[in-house]
Ligand code: SF4
Ligand code: SF4
């Protein structure tokens with residue numbers, strides 16, 4: 001039974017992101033999100049670098065290390081990202097909270113929850129940090145309709161209007177490459193993005209990893225290794241995007257630091273011996289409730 005506060009409040013007894021209600025066009029109409037999202041994505045790059053509540057994103061790492069100022073920025077950022085107020089200002093990243101999801105849950109989202117049309121757009125985090133366009137951000141419903149009108153998000157080469165089955169195939173390909181599956185409210189209470197991210201490029205993951213801002217929840221799971229099956233080859237160490245796996249070459253042992261594990265499950269794809277498996281976070285006392 002998941003314990004994350006979003007699941008308890010918005011999951012109808014299960015995981016919040018498997019509650020189809022959050023994907024519906026009814027929510028779009030209720031909050032007039034068609035205009036809101038069009039305005040937000042027309043100005044996506046500018047919004048990412050503009051001041052939020054008086055603080056400029058430039059030199060954020062330095063500012064976060066200043067004792068009082070750092071705490072104020074962190075608290076304000078979390079308040080904004082976790083906001084459950086009705087979306088009103090498209091120029092603010094309010095109500096944009098997400099969670100890491102392993103391959104199985106990403107597939108369940110695509111098969112059971114995602115509203116059509118489904119498209120795959122260019123990842124803007126990679127574009128803004130590395131200048132490359134890679135299509136790996138899967139959108140649903142009204143969000144897809146909006147992106148369809150904004151040429152810079154449209155992949156040059158890849159087919160981007162996807163059937164449900166094609167979306168599952170694409171998400172699986174990305175996950176096998178080691179990209180981190182993530183699902184997002186954008187804005188709360190509407191879910192419209194299933195992403196395949198890299199760290200540190202992802203603007204949602206980086207604040208968490210580098211600055212300990214709760215910008216994304218860890219998955220409902222943690223990874224564990226079967227000692228009988230593991231041959232200590234070290235392939236999973238390279239694959240883990242969060243540096244959670246360590247190898248002791250002398251003793252030929254491999255360990256996952258459960259507190260560092262985000263439960264993305266991509267280490268499993270690198271293992272030649274099928275030695276890694278996911279366990280629900282809440283069954284492991286060391287990490288239960290620690291999202
Ligand atoms: S959230 Fe992930 S896939 Fe989506 S735009 Fe950012 S890095 Fe790309
Ligand atoms: S050890 Fe945890 S964080 Fe690292 S790849 Fe595996 S599931 Fe993801």
Ligand code: SF4
Pocket residue numbers: 225229230231232233234235236237254270271272273274275276
């Ligand atoms: S990839 Fe598999 S076999 Fe190799 S060290 Fe990791 S868990 Fe062990």
